[in-house]
Amino acid sequence: MVLVQFIIDSSNNNTFFTVPISGKCCITVLNIAYHATGGASVPIQLRSDALYFPYSPAKYITWINGPSATLNYDSGQKQDYNLNNVVLNGQIQLAVVNASNGAAPAGFTSCVLSLQIEELNESFKIK
DSSP: OEEEEEEEETTTTTEEEEEEEEEEEEEEEEEEEEEESSOOOOEEEEEESSSOOTTSSSOSEEEEOSSEEEEEOOGGGTOSEEEEEEEEEEEEEEEEEETTTSSOOTTEEEEEEEEEEEEOOTTOOOO
16 A cells, blocks of 8 residues: 655646556545635535546535635544545546636645555456
């Protein structure tokens, strides 16, 4: 397993970040720390080419912002965001957006995303 952290700010929002894994993997979201100056409380999404829930009405990780928000997930209780069979090609696209208009949130300054990524061994097949 690999712990990976991303610092997203206005200079690199909606870009591709390098990750140390290529191929099929399991991704667990451990923590999201978000900060903005001022602004109203609005739904914020972390849009990504890899971190999404294909069967959910809210396809991307979504939260309501205040000036700052921290989202922690209790992986000991298996109540975290766990995405299986994600295919990474050495990079991941991450964009912090206002869910209502798809643009960067007003006053957005930074977001720190912590992931645990486990590469799946495709040569080991269960029958």
